[in-house]
Amino acid sequence: GAVVSQHPSWVICKSGTSVKIECRSLDFQATTMFWYRQFPKQSLMLMATSNEGSKATYEQGVEKDKFLINHASLTLSTLTVTSAHPEDSSFYICSARDLAGPVFGDTQYFGPGTRLTVL
């Protein structure tokens, strides 16, 4: 149980184009999903918190107009990188919090990640 999928697993795009990444919780419902960014040999950096049916909350320094997040259902959140540039190349990882998980605590399950390369 507790499987999170991401699609695509990798994508290469030209500078100036937009890329959409999907994150799905396959066997549980998640009112909250999180989007992280990870550069090589570094830790995960939280970009935004996505709540089903409401606007995402972005971390300081993350451009909300560049990284559009939509959480349309309890099992799907999408991240769209708009007008991508080479500096947006990174490993993007989503996670989902199990709605039925313990109230005390914050169990998050991570997707396999999406490698974005912008040429």
Add this chain to the structure above:
Amino acid sequence: GENVEQHPSTLSVQEGDSAVIKCTYSDSASNYFPWYKQELGKGPQLIIDIRSNVGEKKDQRIAVTLNKTAKHFSLHITETQPEDSAVYFCAASIGQLTFGSGTQLTVLP
């Protein structure tokens, strides 16, 4: 906000030996402490977690200890195997996770 420090950044052990990774956190309100294993090119995988009302938790070869007074927690892996080689991240949570900087564990055959 919360700050999590993790040591060591790299750790090499012989197969069969034990490995210990330590983390400290700054916010005493943190109440959940998971550990993740990340293999190259993959997402983090939850391997064990502990909540602030528990001092120790064990799952086969993996154990985690928590000292709330000192605000530190540790991951212990016994009888290490080459497939344990990966990057390990600790995290502390008060609703959202703050990650440590990671430890590259290499188990030498």
